[in-house]
Amino acid sequence: MKSRKLGISRIGKNARRLLGIDKKYISPSYTRAYPFFMSRGKGAYVWDVDGNRFLDFTSGIAVTSTGHSHPRVVKAIERQARKFLHMSGSDFYYDTEILLAEKLASITPGSKDKKVFFCNSGAEAVEAAMKLARYWTRRQYFIAFLGSFHGRTLGALSLTSSKYVQRSRFAPLTPGVIHVAYGDCHHCTYGLSYPQCDIACVSYIEDVIFRRYVAPEEVAAIFVEPILGEGGYIVPPREFHPRLKTLASKYGILFVADEIQSGMGRTGKMFAIEHWGVVPDVLTIAKGVASGMPLGATVAPSKIMNWKPGSHGSTFGGNPVSCAAALETIDLLEKGLVKNAAKMGDYIMKKLKPFEEKYRHIGRIGGLGLMIGIEIVRDKKSGKPAPELRDRIVEACFWKGLLILPCGPTSLRFVPPLVIGRHEADEALNIFEDVVREVESRRHRR
Numbered sequence: 001m002k003s004r005k006l007g008i009s010r011i012g013k014n015a016r017r018l019l020g021i022d023k024k025y026i027s028p029s030y031t032r033a034y035p036f037f038m039s040r041g042k043g044a045y046v047w048d049v050d051g052n053r054f055l056d057f058t059s060g061i062a063v064t065s066t067g068h069s070h071p072r073v074v075k076a077i078e079r080q081a082r083k084f085l086h087m088s089g090s091d092f093y094y095d096t097e098i099l100l101a102e103k104l105a106s107i108t109p110g111s112k113d114k115k116v117f118f119c120n121s122g123a124e125a126v127e128a129a130m131k132l133a134r135y136w137t138r139r140q141y142f143i144a145f146l147g148s149f150h151g152r153t154l155g156a157l158s159l160t161s162s163k164y165v166q167r168s169r170f171a172p173l174t175p176g177v178i179h180v181a182y183g184d185c186h187h188c189t190y191g192l193s194y195p196q197c198d199i200a201c202v203s204y205i206e207d208v209i210f211r212r213y214v215a216p217e218e219v220a221a222i223f224v225e226p227i228l229g230e231g232g233y234i235v236p237p238r239e240f241h242p243r244l245k246t247l248a249s250k251y252g253i254l255f256v257a258d259e260i261q262s263g264m265g266r267t268g269k270m271f272a273i274e275h276w277g278v279v280p281d282v283l284t285i286a287k288g289v290a291s292g293m294p295l296g297a298t299v300a301p302s303k304i305m306n307w308k309p310g311s312h313g314s315t316f317g318g319n320p321v322s323c324a325a326a327l328e329t330i331d332l333l334e335k336g337l338v339k340n341a342a343k344m345g346d347y348i349m350k351k352l353k354p355f356e357e358k359y360r361h362i363g364r365i366g367g368l369g370l371m372i373g374i375e376i377v378r379d380k381k382s383g384k385p386a387p388e389l390r391d392r393i394v395e396a397c398f399w400k401g402l403l404i405l406p407c408g409p410t411s412l413r414f415v416p417p418l419v420i421g422r423h424e425a426d427e428a429l430n431i432f433e434d435v436v437r438e439v440e441s442r443r444h445r446r
């Protein structure tokens, strides 16, 4: 691939000025990997406050599904904003929220006889699912997976176990969460190999947890990301979700698919769990649903979401402007962007896969559609994690004009908007390969 000249070597004066103020006033808990200061965006491109252009393969953490400021989404937002900005769906009625609920009930897997609870974020959608699961089952316990990310509010954080820093000093969390190993065949917790393992990570729940630790009749729900997101973009084997669902159904446990990152077309299907042919009992949505407007949703069959008025609510949840953006977003997804995610995902994967052989610091490359994870290792033989090297690669891509994000212990992710074409894909791949090449030659020379 063609070499690309370095984009910028230091941030400009406008960014420097903002950085000074940011350092003084913004919570230091945020995890910025490099100093990108957004000024505007269009499609897959963004510009910083000093006029530099970058290719955005982060989508603002998997949010801007239709690209930055898609003209149709912006129009829908403007239309709604002129009518009214807020009325609260918890106490009143308005069309955008009602029509969006009808739409979500029809595009999520399973029968259309569903109800939707609206909120503002992923963590809130997970909180609603946790409360609903306890309410419906009258059971207390939850099962979640090591490496998973479900949000940072105290309930959702109890399920999260991606990095200990996310939980550190926040205990005690919601009691009753049991963490088990995820279906990560490349780093099997039990040291087994697929398929000889016979999906031991799922059997363990029944054979060990349900025998020794908690009766299955006390478990309200299993929370699972169809593809591990923040935890490293790990695609479990084809038997994983169906076995998990069978186990859940056997004991009347709710199967909650957290589609906050993997949903809304990103993997080449509207929801990632469809790749496994599983119909979840509860499904959580946020991030890409409204192209950047804040919105979360918890979707469940009407039979399950039958809680009493007052049992859950939200002042801002289902904001009319966010709902208008979501209706337009879903229309764009249905009319081509989901298909494009599948097509462009294949295109990128075909070009990336050879990197596994070609470069010594590239480990496993995996993903579905435009949810692609690349593991960075010290060397291929040991396969040992190289988080510092990963961080250096992520930062070096930034200086060359490509925005990507880290994930998991030692991976980085490509999460572009679903509108990308070959041109953007090639540009990203060229920059990434340049950086990998430079890193490898520098380390080799030492």
Ligand SMILES: Cc1ncc(COP(=O)(O)O)c(C=O)c1O
Pocket: 121, 122, 123, 124, 126, 149, 150, 151, 152, 225, 229, 230, 258, 259, 260, 261, 262, 286, 287
């Ligand atoms: C799978 C998953 N669930 C939940 C969340 C939490 O979403 P939010 O940051 O909107 O609270 C995230 C965020 O990254 C996520 O990826």
